[in-house]
Amino acid sequence: MSVNPIVFNNTVLRDGHQSLAATRMRTEQMLPVVELLDGVGFGALETWGGATIDSCLRFLGENPFDRLDALKRLSPKTPHMMLLRGQNIVQYTSFPDDVVSAFVKCSAEHGMDIFRIFDALNDIRNLKTAFRAVKEAGKHAQGVICYTTSPVHTVETFIKLGEELEAIGSDSVCIKDMAGLISPSMSYELVKSLKQRLKVPVVLHTHSTAGMGAASYYAAIEAGVDEVDTSIAPFANGTGQPDTLLMQKMLEQSPRKPSYDVEKLHQLREHFDGVYEELSDFTSPRNERVDSDILIYQVPGGMLSNFRNQLKEQGMADRLEEVMREIPYVREQLGWIPLVTPTSQIVGTQAMLNVKFGRWKMLSQPAMDILLGKYGRTPGRVDAERRKQAERQANQEAIECRPADVLEPRLPALKAELAARQFPDADEVAVLHAMFPQELKKILTRASAPVTPTVTPGKENPAKRSAAVSGTVSRYRLMINGTPYGVSVETLD
Amino acid sequence: MSVNPIVFNNTVLRDGHQSLAATRMRTEQMLPVVELLDGVGFGALETWGGATIDSCLRFLGENPFDRLDALKRLSPKTPHMMLLRGQNIVQYTSFPDDVVSAFVKCSAEHGMDIFRIFDALNDIRNLKTAFRAVKEAGKHAQGVICYTTSPVHTVETFIKLGEELEAIGSDSVCIKDMAGLISPSMSYELVKSLKQRLKVPVVLHTHSTAGMGAASYYAAIEAGVDEVDTSIAPFANGTGQPDTLLMQKMLEQSPRKPSYDVEKLHQLREHFDGVYEELSDFTSPRNERVDSDILIYQVPGGMLSNFRNQLKEQGMADRLEEVMREIPYVREQLGWIPLVTPTSQIVGTQAMLNVKFGRWKMLSQPAMDILLGKYGRTPGRVDAERRKQAERQANQEAIECRPADVLEPRLPALKAELAARQFPDADEVAVLHAMFPQELKKILTRASAPVTPTVTPGKENPAKRSAAVSGTVSRYRLMINGTPYGVSVETLD
Known part of the structure; x- marks a missing residue:
């Protein structure tokens, strides 16, 4: 057993609120404790990437690079980490190599230190451009093994992937569950094998969704x-x-017990208690508890709740079980792709279509793209018949190459588009324009408007809000077990 | 590593709803799935004891022995288990030996198989009478190690206690956290040592309150x-x-993987989903999530929320931190008693009094009783000065003997009291009368009333309920704290 203390990377500024509050934490809700976070001595602070960039632009009216600058300024000691979706950058489809490289270069220039790079299909070819860019910027490239369960995902395939990741230059390898x-x-077995076979550090990332997180870390x-x-x-x-x-408490008697300052952790929790309340429109008690659905249906919880809504809209609310049973079949035919954004939606929607119209009578566009190789190499082979169907319907051949190989460079065109609209055409703007053109336009337009009032949502006084509705009093006479009671009911909130 | 599959005991009919729904599950909410539970093959079904008996009498208007009979009839295959508080039976103070023995005998006659017997102070003398009675009834006596943390609670003291429990005849030993x-x-170390030192089976019981439950089981x-x-x-x-x-999912790749029928577990969950909704007045999203308070303040979550209310009532809401810091000191002076019902309340209240009036200016009655030895031998020594203070204020000597040694037999008197009121005086009634005289009286009186309509709460059709609204008078059946009320409501304005 190792005796070096375990290192914690902190995710509160990225995955924490992405998972529990729909990625709605604003920069100003982070700033008061960034110095404190920096002083705890975490291995890394995950501060950027994933859905945060989308959310900054789409919902928060923030420039994501400004956020990174602000966070970096207040936490210069701890390495910053971001989640990068390989060739998809922080979107859901492939981007040309020049856009990927430019994005990585800008991020590094703005202070990003560790790039955690994954591909939903574990197609290592989709990681290579990002890796090269990270290396060129002199930063840390962390290769990712996306964990999922299927007949073609075994300890051996994961170990092999870990070795490949090391071979292409991973400075560390992350198992991303x-x-x-x-x-x-499985955590024990995978980590044990990877530690035996790799020279670079091994990281485990999981979620407590199904109630196993803490145990798996242990x-x-x-x-x-x-x-x-x-x-x-x-x-x-x-x-x-x-x-x-x-986790620190759990490891109190462990030889690998860490020793982060409990008082500081306590202060952080107090701050984030407040932020959590401010974000109450986006939080749900459901997200805080152990999700049994995932244990019964073997699909991520978020997927299931979306799914129930989708089925309701389709008038298929009573066919949940049937659709659930269709999922493993669809997954198999699509080469056992993992159930994670965006592939969970692709599989779920196709399963629904199969149940509603008969198997493969309707083929969704993204399922077709999977079959045509546009997302990359699937973990298992896609069904030959299905691939033929997709080729026929799309009237094109499936590709075997790296998806980005068929994409032309786009950076010059992106810059030209921006310039034509008299927007700044720096790389930072161009890469955001590539991924979020509509949302970026809104931000850029607003920024040039004469007055941009500072918005501070979540700071409304709840007392004020309730004052508006209080004062409704209803009076009743209640007979309870034959006894009369005069009762008045005042609606308070 | 052992290779025998792990055995699960199921607690849903006792600790499950005691912990998550204030012990309010009614027998009729259990009955539809008792046969199903019996068919899963659990090691035991915990169906009785703890707070369920109190709750039956106080809130649900049920005879707890009737519940046991009904459950046993529908689940004859799986051993039934109950939680017994040693000399306190299912109350908070010591009862005479004859009452304890009679209670055990009746429970055994009504079908109880496994008696899990604990004492909050781990004073083994408080277990002996119950043990003897269980043995006389030919049933399984499970000795309990109450787990807590303090300078006087070490692996060694727990192991020694385990050995003592085996020596007094434990058929198995339970670590009760x-x-x-x-x-x-700690789970690993304790279990490993106990398995090496004991011949009888070892059981672990924990709660997921702090988020460690599943990991500790693992x-x-x-x-x-x-x-x-x-x-x-x-x-x-x-x-x-x-x-x-x-837990079964978590152990899928473990050599000790159990194989309970997932379909049956799924059906059970669906049933209890419904019951949980019916009991929504008693459930709280707070109970479902990981409780950080316990990690920060080192006190059980339930204790802290009670505490916040208590402090508010005392106008001391701003002194929580101060009171919290007083707790370890009070615990030490009271011989490091564990923080569990009822000792958590004793320590908490005394800490509050110390902060409010100055240390030991006011001594609460239960703290005095602890100091006088009335609960038994404390894990560490109580402070000598404090003991003297208690003796002075109570004007009596502290006892060193087993608390029940100073109690006279009470069964004959209890029966006489019942007979005098023309109540049945069977042992079953006498033991309940000893513990819950007021509550029992209500039940006995109500049961002798001419008509007791059968109540089926939670099964009313909401649609029907609204159909009953006619004119300005609406009639309802209300469940208030588990008691049904016929209610009519007349709208006045």
Whole structure:
């Protein structure tokens, strides 16, 4: 057993609120404790990437690079980490190599230190451009093994992937269990094998969705994992990462016990308690508890709740079980793609279409793209018949090459588009324009408007809000077991 | 590592709803799935004891022995288990030996198989009478190690206690971690040592309150524990035991993987989903999630929320931190008693009094009783000065003997009291009369009333209810604290 203390990476500024509050935490809600976070001594602070860039532009009216600058300024000591979706950058489809490279270069220039790079299909070819750019920028490239369960995902295939990631230059390797599916025994086995076979540090990232997160970290730590990701409650546990204080407490008698300052962790929790309340429109008690659906249906919780709504809209609310049973079949035919954004939606929608119209009578566009190889190489082979159907319907051949190989460079065109609209055409703007053209336009237009009032949502006084509706009093006479009671009911909120 | 599959005991009918729904599950909410529960093959079904007897009498208007009869009739295959508070039976103070013995004898006659017997102070003398009675009835006596943390609670003291429990005839030994404080490493170490030193099976019971439950079970299973307690979601996780389905899923790749029927577990969950909704007046999202308070303040979550209310009532809402800091000091002076009902309240109240009036200016009655030895031998020595103060104020000497040694037999008197009021005076009634005289009286009086309509709460059709609204008078059946009321409401304006 290793005796080096376990290292915690903190995710509260990215995955914590992405998982528990729909990625709605604003920069100004982070700033008061960024110095404090920097002083705890975490292995890394995950501050950017994933859905945060989308959310900054779409919902928060923030420039994501400004956020990164602000956070970096207040936390210069701890390495910053971001989640990068390989060739998809922080979107859902492939981008040309020049856009990917420019994005990485800009991020590095703005202070990003560790790039955690994954591909939903574990197609390593989709990681290579980002890796090269990270290396050129002199930063840390962390290769990712996306964990999922299927007949073609075995300990051996994961280990082999880990070795490949090391071979292409991973400075560390992360097992990313985005659905919270990894069991303690599997964590132990995977980590043990990777530690034997790799020279670089091994990291485990999981979610407590199914209630296994803390146990799986425990087993991984026993097996010698170097780092695990933790968050700060209440942006922790449930659909998020295990809480830092919880994990430290859990390891009190462990030889690998870490020693982060409990007082500081306590202060952080107090701050984030307040932020959590401010974000109450986006939080849900459902996200905080153990999700049994994932144990019964073997699909991520978020997927199931979306799904129930979708089925209702389609007038198929009573066919949930049937659609659920269709999912493994669809997954198999699509080459056992993992159930994670965006592939969970692709599989789910296709399963629904199969049940509603008969198997493969309707083929959704994204399922067709999977079959045509446009997302990359699937973990298992896609069904030959299905591929033929897709080729026929799309009237094009499936590709075997790296998806981005068929994409032309776009950076010059992106810059020209921006310039034509008299927007700034710096690389930072161009890469955002590539991924979020509509949202970026809104931001850029607003920024040039004469007055941009500072918006501080979530700071309304709840007392004020309730004052508007109080004062409605109803009076009743109640007979309870034959006894009369005069009762008045005042609606308070 | 052991290779025998781990055995799950199911707690949904006792600790599950005691922890997550204030013990309010009614017998009729259990009955539809008792046969199903019996068919799963659990090691035991915890169906009785703890707070259920109190709740039956106080809130549900049920005769607890009738409940046991009904449950036993429908689940004859699986052993039934109950939680017994040693000399306190299912109350908070010591009862005479004859009452304890009669209670055990009646419970055995009504079908109880396994008696899990604990004393909050781990004073083994408080277990002996119950043990003897269980043996006389030919049933299984499970000795309990109450787990807590303090300078005088070490692995060695717990192991020694385990050996003593085996020596007095425990058929199995249970580590009972009622506050959810045990860490995976501690679970591993304790179980490993107990398995080496004891011949009888070892059981671990914990709660997921602090988020460590599943991880601690995992570690205990690795260390060779024979049985763990699990429940059925939504009466599981959070402040309750880990969910059965979750634990089975978690152990999928373990050599000790159990193989309970997933379809049956799924059906059970669907039933209890409905019951959980019916009991929504007594459930709280707070109970379902990981409780960080316990990690920060080192006190059980339930204690802290009670406490905040108590402090508010005393106008001391701003002095929480101060009172919290007083707790370890009070615990030390009171001989490091564990923080569990009723000792958590005793310590908490005394800490509050100390902060409000100055240390030991006011001594609460229960704290005085602890100091006078009336609860038994404390884990550490109580402070000598404090003991003298208690003796002076109470004007009596502290006792060193087993508390029940100073209690006269009471069964004949209890029966005489019942007979005088023309109530039945069977042992079953006498033992309940000893513990819950007021509540029993209500039940006995009501039962002799001419008509007791059968109430089926939670099964009313909401549609029908609104149909009953006619004119300005509406009639309802209300469930208030588990008691049904016929209500008519007349709108006046």
